[in-house]
Amino acid sequence: MILANLGALGVLVALFVGMFVGMSAFTMTYGEGWSYFSKSSETCINCHIMDDHFDSWVKSSHGHVASCADCHLPHDKIHGLIAKADNGFFHSWAFTFQNFHEPIRIKQRNLTNLLNNCIDCHSDTVHEMLPTEPGGDMMSCVHCHAEVGHATWRRR
Amino acid sequence: MASQPESNVGPDLPRPARRRRNLVLVAIAGGAAIGTFLAAALAVSIFERKNEARTPYVVTVPVDEDTTDPAVWGANWPSQYEGFMRTLEDGRTRYGGSSAIPKQKLDQDPWLRLMWAGYAFSIDYREARGHAYMLLDQEQTERVTQRPQPGACLHCHSSVIPAYRALGDGDVMEGFRKLCAMSYEEARNVTDEHGDLLINHPANCVDCHVPNTMELRVTRPAFIKGIAALMKKERGIDDYDVNRDATRQEMRTFSCAQCHVEYYFTPEEKLVTYPWSNGLKIEEIESYYDEIGFADWTHEVTGGKMLKAQHPEFELWSQGTHAKAGVSCADCHMPYKREGAMKVSDHHVRSPLLNASRSCQVCHNVPEDELLDRVHTIQDRTRSLLDRSAEALTATIESIAAAREAGAGEEELAEAIALQRRAQFRIDFVFSENSMGFHAPQETARVLAEAIDYARQGEIAARTVAPTLDRQPLPEPTVEGVTPTEEAPPGPYEHPVRQGRQPD
Numbered sequence: 001m002i003l004a005n006l007g008a009l010g011v012l013v014a015l016f017v018g019m020f021v022g023m024s025a026f027t028m029t030y031g032e033g034w035s036y037f038s039k040s041s042e043t044c045i046n047c048h049i050m051d052d053h054f055d056s057w058v059k060s061s062h063g064h065v066a067s068c069a070d071c072h073l074p075h076d077k078i079h080g081l082i083a084k085a086d087n088g089f090f091h092s093w094a095f096t097f098q099n100f101h102e103p104i105r106i107k108q109r110n111l112t113n114l115l116n117n118c119i120d121c122h123s124d125t126v127h128e129m130l131p132t133e134p135g136g137d138m139m140s141c142v143h144c145h146a147e148v149g150h151a152t153w154r155r156r
Numbered sequence: 157m158a159s160q161p162e163s164n165v166g167p168d169l170p171r172p173a174r175r176r177r178n179l180v181l182v183a184i185a186g187g188a189a190i191g192t193f194l195a196a197a198l199a200v201s202i203f204e205r206k207n208e209a210r211t212p213y214v215v216t217v218p219v220d221e222d223t224t225d226p227a228v229w230g231a232n233w234p235s236q237y238e239g240f241m242r243t244l245e246d247g248r249t250r251y252g253g254s255s256a257i258p259k260q261k262l263d264q265d266p267w268l269r270l271m272w273a274g275y276a277f278s279i280d281y282r283e284a285r286g287h288a289y290m291l292l293d294q295e296q297t298e299r300v301t302q303r304p305q306p307g308a309c310l311h312c313h314s315s316v317i318p319a320y321r322a323l324g325d326g327d328v329m330e331g332f333r334k335l336c337a338m339s340y341e342e343a344r345n346v347t348d349e350h351g352d353l354l355i356n357h358p359a360n361c362v363d364c365h366v367p368n369t370m371e372l373r374v375t376r377p378a379f380i381k382g383i384a385a386l387m388k389k390e391r392g393i394d395d396y397d398v399n400r401d402a403t404r405q406e407m408r409t410f411s412c413a414q415c416h417v418e419y420y421f422t423p424e425e426k427l428v429t430y431p432w433s434n435g436l437k438i439e440e441i442e443s444y445y446d447e448i449g450f451a452d453w454t455h456e457v458t459g460g461k462m463l464k465a466q467h468p469e470f471e472l473w474s475q476g477t478h479a480k481a482g483v484s485c486a487d488c489h490m491p492y493k494r495e496g497a498m499k500v501s502d503h504h505v506r507s508p509l510l511n512a513s514r515s516c517q518v519c520h521n522v523p524e525d526e527l528l529d530r531v532h533t534i535q536d537r538t539r540s541l542l543d544r545s546a547e548a549l550t551a552t553i554e555s556i557a558a559a560r561e562a563g564a565g566e567e568e569l570a571e572a573i574a575l576q577r578r579a580q581f582r583i584d585f586v587f588s589e590n591s592m593g594f595h596a597p598q599e600t601a602r603v604l605a606e607a608i609d610y611a612r613q614g615e616i617a618a619r620t621v622a623p624t625l626d627r628q629p630l631p632e633p634t635v636e637g638v639t640p641t642e643e644a645p646p647g648p649y650e651h652p653v654r655q656g657r658q659p660d
Contacts, residue, residue: 013181016188023192027199048209048497096201102494103518146521 036088041068047095049104053150060151071117071149072110083113115140209497219367224315226360233361233370235495239503240360243286249509251535251592254289258282267546268587270553271580274456276303277464284590287505290314291358300340306426307343308336310355312415315363317375319346319354332377336426364411372407374398376414382430383410389433408484413470416485418585420450420466436471438585438603442578458556459566460573465584472589476596483519491515531594538586538593541604545583548611552576555618562622569621575614582607 006014028034035043045054057063062071072087073080087110094100106114118141119126131138142148169177217231230237246255261281262268272278280298284290294300294313310316316335317328323346324331335343346354366373374380380398387396402410418441419430434440434447442463445451451461473479478488490501491514508515509531516527556572582603586593593600 009178009181009185013185013188016185016192020188020191020195023195023199027195027202030199031202047205049494095205096198098494098496102514 036084039067039069044068047091049095056150060147060149062149063151066121066149070121071114073117074113075117075120083110111140111142114142118142205497208495212498213370215368219362221321221362221367222318223367224318224357224360224362226357229361235498235500236361236503239500239505241288242504243288243506245286245504247506247510249507250532251539252507252590253283254285254506255283258285265546267550270457270550271546271583272453272464273553275453275462275464279303287360288358291355295344305340306336306421307338307340308421308426308428309340310335310343311376311378311428313358314355315357315359316355317363319343320377322346322348322354329377333425333427336421336428359415363414372404372411374402374407374410374414378419378428378430379410379414379417382417382432383413385430385433386436389435405482405484408486409470409473412485412489416467416469416590418466418468418471420445420452423450436474437599438471438582441468441471442581455553455573455576457553458560458569458573458576460556460576462577463581463584465581465588468585468589469591469595472585472591472599473595475599478595487518488515491518534594534597535592538597538600538604541593541601541608542583542587545579545586545604545607545611548608548615549576549579549583552579552611552614552618555615559618559622564618564621569618572614572617572621575610575617579607579611579614582610 032043032046035046041054041057044050054068057068069080069084073083115138119130122141123130129138130136213233215232217228219229219232223229226237226240243254247253248255259282261283262278268281269278272281276299279302282297285293290313294309299305300309310319311332319335320328320331322331323334335346338346344355348354363375364372374383383398384396387393387401393401398410417430419428421427422429431441431444434444445463450463452464453462454460455462469485473485486501488508489505490503491508491511492499493502493514494500502511502514509528512524512527517524520527552572553576556569556576559569559572586600586603586607589595
């Protein structure tokens with residue numbers, strides 16, 4: 001009765017929409033898409049490109065105290081989600097179309113997030129060294145401490 | 157019940173409203189169809205990437221120890237094969253390159269003819285081309301076409317192990333001894349029991365990899381013996397077996413060092429030998445040669461017993477900072493590249509300067525231009541030291557010749573000639589090595605500084621013998637074979653005029 005009320009076109013549309021939802025759910029599950037809603041660092045090696053970065057993080061001085069997200073995503077909820085969506089989208093895009101620079105480089109906006117995260121955890125120690133006005137020019141922590149997050153990244 | 161609501165969704169709507177509703181439905185259906193299409197495409201892409209990461213290769217054609225044709229291996233490892241074949245391509249850096257018309261270095265640096273006077277290298281000495289050319293180019297150089305050469309040359313230039321095995325009845329070492337002693341022609345034409353040629357290809361897959369597992373290995377008898385002698389000296393190990401005892405990272409250097417080394421042919425058997433039992437530094441290699449009284453050739457002008465440095469890449473690299481940091485040959489010359497979700501080492505072996513992003517920048521987080529500039533600084537400095545060394549050596553040789561002219565005897569000139577040997581071997585060591593000093597900049601500068609010092613000491617020694625005579629520019633030298641025999645055609649040497657290599 002309901003089908004009859006929808007009409008032939010309506011049934012077809014329902015079918016198509018259903019297929020779309022089903023296919024999308026499958027791809028999402030198969031591609032381990034749900035893991036992107038977790039905080040697990042393993043999520044970052046879903047596509048294998050980050051294998052070296054993951055391995056070197058495990059061996060780094062931060063390997064036991066900070067996850068990928070702790071250093072690479074902003075610590076406040078909203079900006080954290082935006083950065084996750086931003087990086088998630090561009091990483092998937094790059095990996096699907098295989099057109100990214102190697103060795104991979106960190107983007108400026110992600111470097112800024114990183115720097116803010118260093119300070120967020122270590123401000124008690126380093127506050128004397130920070131710029132007097134917010135956003136003022138300062139040295140990047142990882143310029144000197146390049147290996148805190150990825151200890152042996154240069155050795156494969 | 158049957159009143160209004162039904163009429164809103166039923167077919168009995170007014171015409172325009174019905175058309176609008178249908179349009180909306182078609183748009184939704186179309187959007188869903190496109191969305192489904194994309195979602196499916198994405199799923200397939202993810203599937204492919206996952207599979208690439210899971211199965212690095214599929215063996216479709218079995219290969220074994222006798223498979224010397226790289227194209228057969230190429231069926232299983234297409235990416236590596238493609239890389240190997242790309243070594244046929246041209247490419248240039250400031251101080252080296254691979255070209256279809258290789259530069260005649262003897263014309264670029266005329267002092268080489270005097271340095272090598274009397275030796276086959278003063279006939280033809282060109283830039284080396286890529287790996288896939290190594291056998292073809294060897295057959296065409298005038299050093300081989302005009303002078304008798306031993307089968308020993310094939311040790312590195314060809315996929316030679318099956319021939320060794322056949323000649324030695326299964327014993328590679330025995331076959332190695334037999335083939336080295338043959339003439340080049342005879343060795344090149346060794347056949348199996350069916351009369352098929354055993355040497356058909358330049359060194360390729362089977363020479364560095366265990367068939368089917370693709371594990372790295374070393375196959376060259378001279379390296380196996382040479383590295384064992386070196387490990388005895390350096391680490392006190394008595395029975396070093398490189399294929400058993402080397403780490404994977406060491407193997408990523410040793411596979412290359414099978415051939416990219418200093419070597420000599422023993423005078424009697426023409427056995428390819430690596431002179432490492434005293435160590436890898438130039439004075440340690442030199443002391444080895446001095447101890448056994450070895451000379452590659454007799455200098456035509458001075459009569460000195462001279463040493464020809466081959467291409468000591470492994471030896472010089474060993475003295476450099478990259479070696480100390482555990483960086484292997486393959487890290488720079490065969491850097492990993494990505495293919496889908498796979499990591500593949502690039503078998504298009506070439507200068508890292510042509511691929512600095514994947515070679516250098518993996519470790520050096522510095523802009524590419526700056527890295528290239530650093531390398532060029534090192535190479536320019538090395539080149540300028542080389543030019544000064546060459547001038548000094550020319551002065552030595554011409555002074556010795558002038559002293560001879562003035563009637564000086566062997567005994568009086570012995571010291572000057574000994575110094576010529578030291579200086580020439582050092583200059584040759586740097587000039588013949590393929591990095592223009594980059595593999596170990598400070599070591600290179602030290603070696604060249606010593607060369608200049610020895611050469612000028614030699615000049616002084618010769619001038620002391622005959623102080624009144626000025627040195628004169630010398631006539632064109634004649635040439636003997638690398639492997640002197642009675643059949644060697646006598647001089648005088650004529651300047652070869654040839655534009656590039658002719659196809660055979």
